[in-house]
Every structure is written in structure tokens, then in C-alpha cells.
Amino acid sequence: MPQKKVGILTAGGDCPGLNAAIRGFGKAAIREHGMELIGFQDGVRGLAEGRHIPLDGRALSGILTVGGTILGTSRDKVDRMVVDGETRDMVPTIVENYERLELDALVTLGGGGTARNAYKLAKAGLNVVHLPKTIDNDIVGTDDSFGFSTALEIATEAIDRLHSTAHSHHRIILAEIMGHRAGWLALGSGIAGGADIILLPEVPYQLDAIVNAVERRRKEGLNFSVIAVAEGARNQTDAMALAGAQALSDEASSPATKAAAKKAKQDLERSMRDNTLKLATQLEDATGLESRVTILGYVQRGGTPCAHDRLLATRLGAKGAQLVDDGEFGIMVAAQGTETGTVPLKEVGGKVKYVPLDHPWVDAARAVGTSLGDV
Numbered sequence: 106m107p108q109k110k111v112g113i114l115t116a117g118g119d120c121p122g123l124n125a126a127i128r129g130f131g132k133a134a135i136r137e138h139g140m141e142l143i144g145f146q147d148g149v150r151g152l153a154e155g156r157h158i159p160l161d162g163r164a165l166s167g168i169l170t171v172g173g174t175i176l177g178t179s180r181d182k183v184d185r186m187v188v189d190g191e192t193r194d195m196v197p198t199i200v201e202n203y204e205r206l207e208l209d210a211l212v213t214l215g216g217g218g219t220a221r222n223a224y225k226l227a228k229a230g231l232n233v234v235h236l237p238k239t240i241d242n243d244i245v246g247t248d249d250s251f252g253f254s255t256a257l258e259i260a261t262e263a264i265d266r267l268h269s270t271a272h273s274h275h276r277i278i279l280a281e282i283m284g285h286r287a288g289w290l291a292l293g294s295g296i297a298g299g300a301d302i303i304l305l306p307e308v309p310y311q312l313d314a315i316v317n318a319v320e321r322r323r324k325e326g327l328n329f330s331v332i333a334v335a336e337g338a339r340n341q342t343d344a345m346a347l348a349g350a351q352a353l354s355d356e357a358s359s360p361a362t363k364a365a366a367k368k369a370k371q372d373l374e375r376s377m378r379d380n381t382l383k384l385a386t387q388l389e390d391a392t393g394l395e396s397r398v399t400i401l402g403y404v405q406r407g408g409t410p411c412a413h414d415r416l417l418a419t420r421l422g423a424k425g426a427q428l429v430d431d432g433e434f435g436i437m438v439a440a441q442g443t444e445t446g447t448v449p450l451k452e453v454g455g456k457v458k459y460v461p462l463d464h465p466w467v468d469a470a471r472a473v474g475t476s477l478g479d480v
């Protein structure tokens with residue numbers, strides 16, 4: 106059997122565990138299955154531009170604990186990539202590059218957006234296997250994605266530390282935690298860090314409900330509160346406005362009206378970027394307690410992966426190499442309980458795994474008296 110040649114890339118936002126997954130896939134591919142591996146630089150952009158580097162055993166050594174991605178990343182779309190100021194469909198160019206390089210398979214590491222790219226390339230005839238990464242944990246079909254656990258540790262530690270200063274100064278401290286669409290990170294770190302109030306994109310909040318929760322604590326002699334706020338959490342009015350803008354974009358019949366509706370939604374979202382800061386002011390006015398904001402931001406995506414993410418990335422990567430060897434393509438490798446399974450890319454691309462309102466984490470938060478900002 107001729108040696109199989111495989112290309113690998115990382116796309117979307119970076120996160121801890123990407124290098125562990127490149128290593129997990131690569132070592133298994135080279136050692137177990139005798140494959141040749143190359144890495145495309147800067148996500149699908151490098152794939153379209155044919156920029157790649159060889160990944161041999163030496164290149165894969167020593168990267169398990171390294172944060173970010175040794176390959177670089179980008180947030181491009183394969184069918185709508187801006188090249189020389191023009192938006193172009195790069196799928197045909199990518200297919201050409203894949204054939205010219207005589208690749209047998211392409212492995213993509215990314216979230217739901219990258220899975221959508223991967224699915225488009227699979228439909229164009231490429232043999233694609235996808236590995237799930239994101240700190241947001243919002244990829245459908247998999248229990249877990251590498252990056253999430255590390256970010257959860259970082260956000261939890263931040264909430265722990267904010268507690269002592271909130272307590273000392275009798276303040277409300279709002280910790281803004283990543284997660285535009287799904288609130289897994291804010292919910293998980295909020296519960297683990299003992300936040301008093303947790304605000305999620307899935308649960309539009311009411312200012313009154315948050316004020317009541319703060320006042321209730323005050324009556325109990327607790328004149329401080331820590332609030333974990335997902336970056337996509339919105340009050341009920343703003344959430345309805347966003348849902349309306351989304352509906353207009355979904356229903357638009359012509360490309361021109363769709364583009365206009367999309368732009369209107371983006372503008373609306375941009376106008377809400379400082380939501381956590383505004384909420385802090387509203388809470389200060391309503392309660393008389395000084396309020397402060399800590400935006401955790403990109404710290405949550407940086408640095409070395411925790412042990413759980415290293416394990417997950419290695420397990421999913423090694424399974425990916427096995428699947429390439431078996432010739433199973435058009436799939437994402439998924440953590441399914443103790444099993445490592447697969448899900449068709451069609452079922453993953455562009456979808457979002459939201460926090461279900463009856464999820465055990467939601468029940469547990471409510472059971473211990475944490476307010477979710479709803480009534």
C-alpha cells in the first residue's frame with residue numbers, strides 16, 4: 106500500500122489543546138499508520154494559498170503543552186474568502202491544491218464554523234475528518250471540545266479571585282466570560298466559582314430580577330455580589346430585538362435584502378458590545394452598591410491546556426488518524442460518554458449546541474440559590 110499523505114489545519118479562534126490534537130493526530134498517523142503529514146498555515150487561508158509545512162515526528166515533539174496553534178489560524182470561509190479586496194469562492198482552488206499536493210485526506214481542527222467549511226469541502230470531493238475544538242463547548246454531536254476545560258479552569262479561578270475583592274469592598278463585580286451564543290463557559294465557571302448570579306445568552310434577563318437577587322443577599326447580611334455574565338447575555342428587550350433582526354435575515358428572499366438584514370443585525374450587535382458595562386451602571390444606580398466589571402477576554406483562550414484537554418485532544422486526534430486509515434470521511438470525531446464516536450459533518454456544520462434550559466447544570470445552579478436573572 107502506498108503511503109497516505111494527509112494535510113492538517115487549525116481554523117477559527119485559537120484555544121489551548123490545538124497543538125495537543127495536532128500532535129495526537131500526527132504521532133498516531135506517522136507511527137501507527139505510516140502516513141506523511143503536512144500542516145497548512147493560518148487555517149483555510151493557507152489551504153487556499155497552498156502555504157504548508159512538513160510535520161514530521163520532530164516537529165510534533167514538545168508541543169503537547171504549548172498554547173495556541175503552531176500552524177496559525179484564521180476565520181475565513183472557504184466559499185466567501187476575501188482575496189485582493191474581493192469576496193471569492195475558493196473551493197475550486199482548494200480542490201486544485203489538494204489534488205496537486207496528492208493528498209489522501211484533510212483534517213480540520215475547529216468549531217462549528219470550521220465544520221461548515223469542512224462539510225463544503227467534503228461535498229466538493231475532499232476526504233475530510235474534523236476534530237472539535239472551542240472554548241465555548243457549543244459544537245453539536247460531541248459532549249466536549251478541547252479548549253473548554255482549560256477556559257473553564259481559568260474563568261473559575263478568576264471568579265474565585267473576584268470574590269475576595271468584591272467581599273472586601275462590598276461591591277458588585279461582574280465578570281464577563283466568553284460565549285456569544287452559548288453560555289456553557291459562564292454557567293460552568295459561575296457554578297464552580299460560586300457566582301451569586303449567572304447571566305446566559307439562553308436566558309434573557311430582567312434588571313429587576315438581578316436587583317432582587319442582590320437585595321435578597323443584602324438582607325442576609327451579604328452586601329456584595331459576584332455576577333458571571335456571558336458576553337452574549339442580553340436583557341429581554343435587547344434579546345427580542347436581536348431575535349427580530351435574525352428573523353428578518355432568515356426570511357430575506359433576495360441576496361441584497363439578506364445582506365442588508367445581516368448588516369443591520371451586525372450593527373445592532375455592535376451597539377450592544379458594552380452590555381456588561383451598562384449593566385454595571387444600572388445595578389449601581391438601582392442598588393447603591395459600587396459596581397465594577399472585569400472582562401476576562403482572551404486570557405481564557407491563552408496558555409497551556411489543562412490535563413483534561415490534553416487527554417481529550419490526544420484521544421480525538423489518535424481516533425482521527427485511525428478513521429483516515431480506515432477511509433471514513435465526511436465526519437467529525439466526537440466525545441460521546443466514554444466512547445469516541447463519529448458524527449456526519451452535515452449534522453454539525455454551522456449549528457450551535459445551546460445550554461438546554463432543563464440541563465442539570467441549570468437545575469443545580471437554581472437549586473443552590475443562584476439567580477439566572479429571570480423571574
Ligand code: F6P
Pocket residue numbers: 117118119180239240241283284285336406
Ligand atoms: O473561539 C470562540 C470565541 O473565543 C468566543 O468565545 C468569542 O466570542 C469569540 O471566539 C471571539 O472571537 P475573535 O477571536 O474573533 O475575537
